[in-house]
Amino acid sequence: MSRGYLPFALRRAGQAVLVILLAYVATFVVISVLPGDPVTATLRNPQNGFTEEQIARIVSYYGLDRPVLVQLWEALSRFVTGDLGVSLRSNRPVADMIGEVVPSTLVLAGASLGLALLLAFGIAFGVRYLPRPFGPALRSVPSLFLSVPGFLVGLLLIQIFSFGLGLFRAIDADSPWATFFAALTLGVWVSAQVAEVLIANLDREAEQDYAGVARARGLGQARLLLRHLLKPSALPVVTVLAVMIGEVLGGAVITEAVFGRTGLGSLVESSVASQDLPVLQAVVSLAAVVFVLVNLLADLVYPLLDPRVTVVRPEARVAVA
Amino acid sequence: MAPQDRLTSTLERPESTVAPLLQVEGLRVAYGGHEVVRGVDLELGAGRSLALIGESGSGKSTIAKALLRLLPTGGKASGRVELAGRALLELPERHFRRLRGRTIGFVPQDPGNALNPVRTIGAQALEAAELVDELAKPDRRAAVLETFAQVGLADPERVFLSYPHQLSGGMLQRVLIGLAVLPRPALLVADEPTSALDVTIQKRILDLLSELREGLGISLLLITHDLAIAAERADSLLVLKDGVAQETGPTAEVFAAPSSDYARRLHADVPALNPDRYAQLRDLGRAGAPKIEVVAVTKSFGSLTAVDDVSFSVPAGTTHALVGESGSGKTTAIRLLSGLEQPDSGRIAVAGEELRGRSHASLRSVRRHLQLVYQNPFTSLDPLWKVERLVREPLDRYRIGSPRERDELVRETLTAVGLGEHLVSRRPSALSGGQRQRVAIARALVLRPDVLVLDEPTSALDVTVQADIVETLLRLQAEQGLTYVFVSHDLSLVRQLAHTVSVMRRGRVVEQGTVAQIFDSPQEEYTRTLLDSLPVGAS
Structure with a gap:
């Protein structure tokens, strides 16, 4: 078991990171193709009492005036550093x-x-x-x-x-x-x-x-x-x-x-x-992170529990005739 | 008692007891309403050995399970079973459980599945040591290691810490025998203890059992399908068929003069006891020009050289046998021969056509001339297909003839392998093992190939069925001039059937020659070891 365990663990961890990033992108895409524009609708709702200046700041903070791909890149960069954005509803992080x-x-x-x-x-x-x-x-x-x-x-x-x-x-x-x-x-x-x-x-x-x-x-x-x-x-x-x-x-x-x-x-x-998209995006991504991490943990622990499981790549196995 | 004392002192048992250790009268075992053991009597004295012989379905393993009271749910045993004067069948389970392991030891058939795969061997061995009441907890480990050494395991410490999948079949069987004898039972029940092992290992395991029986005075109930082994290893025999005893008595007597038809048939069908049975039939055909030529072929997988500089040639109309133990490279050799693998170097020619460097499509046309019959007819046939479709499939694949001609060919071929009209619409599950293997042979023959590669074609079959299949194969060879490459670990069978032999070991051919040369005057040490491992029957 020990032979090749570290490369196996690193490989699986790398895959996990990739899956988390993909999950974030997928969520982002789903939200951005949703019909309507809940963001500006919420911001311009008189009850919320944003001033035009605040709206402009929030819009530029989220880069909502820029192309979708740029928005995705920026959101992803913030996500990677742990910045989940600000709620549209309560204006809190x-x-x-x-x-x-x-x-x-x-x-x-x-x-x-x-x-x-x-x-x-x-x-x-x-x-x-x-x-x-x-x-x-x-x-x-x-x-x-x-x-x-x-x-x-x-x-x-x-x-x-x-x-x-x-x-x-x-x-x-x-x-x-x-x-x-x-x-x-x-x-x-x-x-x-x-x-x-x-x-x-x-x-x-x-x-x-x-x-x-x-x-x-x-x-x-x-x-x-x-x-x-x-x-x-x-x-x-x-x-x-x-x-x-x-x-x-x-x-x-x-x-x-x-x-x-x-x-x-x-x-x-x-x-x-309330169509609070930043919160939804964050919660869905968080769920993906939890799911991926738990499964990563299961994959890493399993070879330690079951002596028959080998972690060698299939192609590295020698076919003994 | 210290473990050393326990192991060196043999149990003291009276030399001549009046009552036998194990006495069984009128044992019947039924599943639901179906009786599989129908009134069997047997007797086994202390320190003696008795072999239960029979083919699959004869009830021999059921008797073993009934003695251990480990019948699967639904199984019910009746009759009288006495062990050292105690009636076993009537004992309440919690009393009987104390006898398992302590008084009756058990050695199973397939060592590969007989130990828990996710626990270390040591953890499981300590369970056997627990059964010895006088063995204090701290001494158990030492007793286990001592026993491992006693059963011939070279590195007991390592075995103790290993998991089952890390050991070979022979080592596992030694472990299991060790676990069975550690509590010093009075009776050891061994259910086909060597049928899953290579011949050379088979002999060593049987030697170990004989040794322990003599050294420790344990009685042995040996269950086997192999008459030659029984004859060599048991004091007396009980021949079973369909749950009924056909014949019983001291081994020498049963062998010298079998009185029942079944025992006579069994005797005649065991290859080891009848080396020249098919000599006439085998030599009917005439050898022609070389049909298969294998020259200096090497094939490696990573660092393992599975086939190493192997050469042989097979004249048309003859049988060449590849003999060797597991890991000798036999299987790789036939995969190369059938074009399923490409050699790293060397050349292979079948019927004059080179196999190397061919495209898939042109390999297909070579394969038409070279067909394979696999080892296990219980897994090599699609269970959902009927016989007719199974045999017809190759014709459809190669688009041979019109549908009517295909029907004709299928029927002809089925007749040739000895399968009647009434079987064509059956599925494999409704056929016996022998019938299934005939279907597999028909499937290969229907394309009218020149060469059949037979990969242990009878190893999953009973001896009497094996004899029928061998006879059919030899008849087909004589009639159609077929060339066979016959892969087997069963030397006795090779002797009956082959013309020439290559003995393989670790990917290399160690010796080559005619059957007579190999069997009568082997030149190599390894060949002699293989031949010595063969049970010689009653002497």
């Missing part, structure tokens, strides 16, 4: 606005991933080792989870635990219980996909020769699971989770709306409503 809401979303995403893993592993173990009819019945749980929309789960949880049992006040969105149920709403959905992968992998690994040989060596079901089946079955979950990050970010928008939390999701929601 976008970086500050995002910085305010990110912690809340991180808490939600982290908690929901944790809950999702707990649920997924619980379901997968249950499927294998609970006696009939409970174990087999658990098999249908992931598809049930997948087929119920997230907002419905959220509304049900609020209905039962907030309005019904009075466990938390729906208005107080940042209380621990409210956070827990918000995370659960998001986590249920993520857990379903992880559980499906896990159940399928455990089934497959249990059929492998080595599982039978290990049992012939005197291992019981519990030790067989923990020592032998778990690791090869759980390794692909790393990849699944990395891909799921995008879904978690997307799901956060809905969950935050349902639970009335402030976060990246609510920021996206309000900036879409």
Whole structure:
């Protein structure tokens, strides 16, 4: 594994940077081909009270009077240095606005991933080792989870635990219980996909020769699971989770709306409503950065976890006949 | 007890026990309503060895799994199985589990898949050491290393730290045997322990098993499809067919006078025991001018020279065998021969036509004269196609004849390889292994090639089926004057079938000659090692 790992890591990191830049460009293009000119419409809205002088300054700051390609180049140059621009709506730096809401979303995403893993592993173990009819019945749980929309789960949880049992006040969105149920709403959905992968992998690994040989060596079901089946079955979950990050970010928008939390999701929601393009551009690019980094991390960690994975380029491999 | 003491002291067992160690009476195993083992009796004394012989589907592996109570879900065993006086089938699982590994050791068939790929060998070996109650935790590692050394692993420390994919098949099988004998079981069940290994390694593994059995007094239940191995390694035999015992008794007796038809047939079909069975049929045809000429061919992949200065020539109407272990360059040699790879240097000519430096299109026309039959008919045929379409495809590709003539050719060829009319609309899944390989041969023959390259064409088949295929191949050669290049690791089969032989090792031809020269007076050390590895049967 160690041979060629550094070149592999550098190559993957280089690809990651490229993907992030492309994602920024793609977002920029999508926004600039959108119909209408929300920028000037917002700026000239009398309610916002910009003076002509201010408008001219903002327009030249964004280079809106220049060709699109030049605009793209300048926006990209600012993005690379970490300057995300200024909100059209609140006139504050976008970086500050995002910085305010990110912690809340991180808490939600982290908690929901944790809950999702707990649920997924619980379901997968249950499927294998609970006696009939409970174990087999658990098999249908992931598809049930997948087929119920997230907002419905959220509304049900609020209905039962907030309005019904009075466990938390729906208005107080940042209380621990409210956070827990918000995370659960998001986590249920993520857990379903992880559980499906896990159940399928455990089934497959249990059929492998080595599982039978290990049992012939005197291992019981519990030790067989923990020592032998778990690791090869759980390794692909790393990849699944990395891909799921995008879904978690997307799901956060809905969950935050349902639970009335402030976060990246609510920021996206309000900036879409007010056509606050710099904020949208920044949030979408940020999502791309997170997605790419998480997947980069998964790619870099995987060869360290699975001894069979080699990081040598395919063409460098010697064909042994 | 210190690990050293444990390993040097053999278990003390009474010399002559009244009751045998393992006694099985009326064992039946069924999946759903389908019985695969139908009333088998067997007996194995302490320190003795018994071989269960049979072809695929005979139920031999099922018996092994039933003894270990590791039948797949849906499998149910009944009858009486007693090990050292304890009835095994009636024991509750948690009691039986204590016997697995401790009292009954298991050596699996395919060492490459028998260890967890993502855990180190050491971590898995410690599981076997845990089974030894008197072995304190700090001593386990030492006991494992000691055992590795005992089973002939040169660098136990390195093996301990390795992952399975870093070791060869032979080393892995040594590891697995080590793990099985470490807790000193009374009975070792070995399920085809060498069928996935090269011949020279096969012999060493079998020697190791015999050694451990004698040294440690472990009884061995050897499951094999190879009558020659069974004859050489077991005190007594049990011949199985369709889940029923055909014959049982001491090895020498069964060999001297097989009483059942099946045992006689098996005996006649094993190449190692009948080197001259096809001599007459083989020598019917007449050798012509050289059909294939390979001169000083070299092919490298990166730093590995897969084929190194190889030359041979094959007269028309004869069979040339390329013999060697895995990694010897056989496969690369036939890829070169069929134009799938280009040599770095040297020349190859098939039927007078040079292969080197040809375009794809003109290689196609050469390939019409040279067809391949692959090793495994279970994977080389498209499972969704019917026999007729499979055989017809090459004709369509080369646009030969009118549709009616193609139908005619397909039918003719199927008859020639011994496949009846009623099979033409079947898919491969509805055919037996032997029938599938006949389809593969028909597919190659339908273009009326001059040369067939046969890549281990029978290694996936049972011996009785292998005998039928070999006979068909020899008959076709005599009738149509075909030239064969036959690639195999099975020396006994080569002896039955080939006219000339090239022995390959690490990409080079180490020895070349007629079958008689190679087998009766080998000149090279390596050839002698290969020949010595062959099981000689009962002496």
